Amino acid sequence: MKRVVIAGGAGFIGSHLCERFLSEGYEVYCVDNLYTGSKENIRHLLEREKKFHFIYASILDPLDIACDLVLNFACPASPPHYQKDPIYTARTSFEGTRHLLEMAKKYQARFLLASTSEVYGDPEVHPQNESYRGNVNPIGIRSCYDEGKRIAETLTMDYHRFYGMDTKIIRIFNTYGPRMLENDGRVVSNFIVQALKGEPLTIYGDGNQTRSFCYVSDLVEGIYRMSIKDNFVGPVNLGNPEEYTMRQLATLVLELTQSSSPLHFLPLPEDDPKRRRPDITLAQKALGWSPTVPVKEGLKATITYFQKRFFG
Numbered sequence: 001m002k003r004v005v006i007a008g009g010a011g012f013i014g015s016h017l018c019e020r021f022l023s024e025g026y027e028v029y030c031v032d033n034l035y036t037g038s039k040e041n042i043r044h045l046l047e048r049e050k051k052f053h054f055i056y057a058s059i060l061d062p063l064d065i066a067c068d069l070v071l072n073f074a075c076p077a078s079p080p081h082y083q084k085d086p087i088y089t090a091r092t093s094f095e096g097t098r099h100l101l102e103m104a105k106k107y108q109a110r111f112l113l114a115s116t117s118e119v120y121g122d123p124e125v126h127p128q129n130e131s132y133r134g135n136v137n138p139i140g141i142r143s144c145y146d147e148g149k150r151i152a153e154t155l156t157m158d159y160h161r162f163y164g165m166d167t168k169i170i171r172i173f174n175t176y177g178p179r180m181l182e183n184d185g186r187v188v189s190n191f192i193v194q195a196l197k198g199e200p201l202t203i204y205g206d207g208n209q210t211r212s213f214c215y216v217s218d219l220v221e222g223i224y225r226m227s228i229k230d231n232f233v234g235p236v237n238l239g240n241p242e243e244y245t246m247r248q249l250a251t252l253v254l255e256l257t258q259s260s261s262p263l264h265f266l267p268l269p270e271d272d273p274k275r276r277r278p279d280i281t282l283a284q285k286a287l288g289w290s291p292t293v294p295v296k297e298g299l300k301a302t303i304t305y306f307q308k309r310f311f312g
């Protein structure tokens, strides 16, 4: 039986990964300090799954769990959360990643880093493929996360080259779905929660900036395929190439929730990328992976999730 350590396993994406690896027959060690993760996300696993273990710990401390695979999903990932304590965010990316790499080295385990489209910064190349080196501000308010993930990528590649470790990097583009935090500050959760509560939808800037939204089940499939793929280090983009402006997204959310909330325009945050869309050619070729859930369907499922949470 294989043993996987999922750091950040009580978070939005991490908890879906725990479910997937359990269903694939793994013994799952979910490591989380509940900074943005929540026990609610994994309660059903704690109650029902014998092969699921929760370890309350921060990756800022060294860990020692015998395992075959380590997945690093431990980092606050939405702008309000990663900006709340930017030094903590940068330390989590560097020191935390190093601790997990050391553990993987000790047990000769495979290591996968969850990196991000943020490594491309405010991109001058569109859509973004993996060979694009990015346009990142090293001293801005997003840098703790952007540069944090960039140094985490560097560290991962250096462990691969220097110690010959089996490492992998994925770059995750905007992802949404059940178990997003309602106070995450992300656009999908904000719009849905605002629409359901009849509050104004907050659009930052003129709303013409774009993002591409991937439903969580599609992302998990891509991550799983990457985790079990031999001889493929990456980095590889994982995301849905369907691109929307924030205005279009707001219109779609209003339509699907049948809400008559007005739009409320607010200033654009500093260094907010203008356009973002993944080029997923590499993932298609190397992993045979493409997203399958249309945005409308994914949004409907996410709306149902938030409806249940708020209105029972």
Ligand code: UDP
Pocket (backbone or CB within 6 Å): 078, 079, 174, 185, 186, 187, 188, 190, 191, 202, 203, 204, 205, 207, 209, 211, 246, 268, 269, 272, 273
């Ligand atoms: N955004 C918005 N209203 C919100 C939250 C976010 O218009 O209530 C915008 C934000 O400025 C950005 C886009 O939506 O251009 C995506 O923001 P999010 O924080 O979800 O993700 P990221 O910027 O990290 O891609």
